[in-house]
Amino acid sequence: MSTYSLSDGLASGAPRVSRAPLLAWVRESGAGVAASIAWIAFGLSCLLWEDVGDWSRTHSLGIAAFIVAAVALFGTVGADYLGSAGRALRQRAAWLVALGAFLTLWELATAKFAWLPLPFFPPPQSIIEVYTDDLPKLLDSVFASVKLQLGGYLIGAAVGFLTGVSIGWSRAVGYWVHPVLRFIGPLPATAWLPIAFFTFPSSWSASTFLIALATGFPVTVLTWSGVASVSSAYYDVARTLGAKPSFLVLKVAIPAALPHVFVGLFMGLGSSFAVLVVAEMIGVKAGLGWYLQWAQGWAAYANMYAALIVMSLLCSGAITLLFAIRDRLLVWQKGTVKW
């Protein structure tokens, strides 16, 4: 029966065969072609009209847009010869269309026809200009921010984790630490800013402390609840097999609590970013928060957007990194949240 229908299908499908490759080609490469058209439009929007202001990178930006258009076109049409890179490009082609269209609109609305009020809405080329001309200062700021954030976050995560495990494990520690945690924890770390800046020897150490505080609270609470919620059956099993208390903590409680710990680390990362930016805006004379503040002072709006883009890349990069570490450590866990 099935063989008959198979040959039937082949026979009657013959006229369709000639149309099918075209459809398949459109489905596979259509978005790539559209992306290419969108980026050509962006390139043309840069080059066809005169700028309303004085920006030096308009021409280069137009050329770059044409290059992207060419890559999108040849990358998707020839994806079969490019392996995984080609497949990845095809998958993202729809986003390239949207991005090209957005940039074209942005270019026209700012640099060419000034539909949006000018100093506040800089055109794409002025942001490119910031990345090329103000690069050293921007890199210094990135470096300062990463250093401050990393130091505070690591200290906060380590202290929070140890505190959480101790409260979860020892009733005596819980008795003393829990009320303190209840009292201080919910306070936003930024509320400590004024006090921290004159009690600590330097603004850098004050900010490190605050970032650690913002990280430490969620990490502590979630580690604690993770340790406290470990099923007592696991401890029974381990004890009958000859486990000592240290084994119960290190090899039973902590691995069982790890999924909770990562939720805490994730929440801590979010709140520590907020503290970082505020601390840099108010006290620390370096970093992206300070760069933002400084750019605003000079009404250098392009620099602000440029710094914001870098900041968002850093934050989302940090979270991606955290999730990658989690996925590595928790391979045994199925159906986890996707970022």
Place this chain on the structure above:
Amino acid sequence: MVEAALAEAVTHSAAGAALDIEQVSHAFDIDGAELPVLSDVSISVEPGEFVALLGPSGCGKSTLLRLVAGLDKPRAGALREDEVRIKSPHPSRVVVFQDPTLFPWRSVWDNVALGLEAQGILKSQRHRVDAALDLVGLADFRNAYPHQLSGGMAQRVALARALVNDPKILILDEPLGKLDSLTRITMQAELVSLWQRKGFTTLLVTHDAEEALVLANRVIVFSDRPARVKADIRVDRPYPRHRGDPYLADLRRQILGLLGLDVTW
């Protein structure tokens, strides 16, 4: 062949330990009220015996097992393993619980290795883990995680995790209770053959009279809570036993009668 199996069981019986439960009583505090669960229980188990503890559900059998394992201390009385008082858990007395309670973050191999790792002897004894996995027929699943196993496989891993310690007393708390009937029958046969080969003393809590009679030398029937020993029945039948054995059927009727069931089926 039956004699050979029996002879083997006897020669290996040195591997099992004697267990003495002497006038043990126990109670729980629930909202300030005292709830007695065990009342003056005395049982003496010979090395290498397979004893089934049978009773209505919630009668306190599992509590008795926890006391034997050393996880809890009795309110009154004493428990001894080979004349030594039981005060805390020890890997010579290993429990297999009703739920496999495998550690989900550990692979099958690492789960089985748990006991040796906890005792700090894993490095020199890795071969025992492989041997235990072979014993339960799961060598191919050594790298699998618990969530990838079926119920029967998970319970086999739990059994391997217990056996890798070469226990003198194996404590089974309804380990087959949640398995489907086919897996159950297979695993009952496996348990008997493991017990015959290894010679450990076995304590099995169950509420299934047939299971008790197919597996054990001795069936101890408990009363309702607080549990008292109601009957101590020897089952002198060779292994492997057959479910249709009229002798066992007769015993089963007696036991169900003791448990308060009027047996007409």
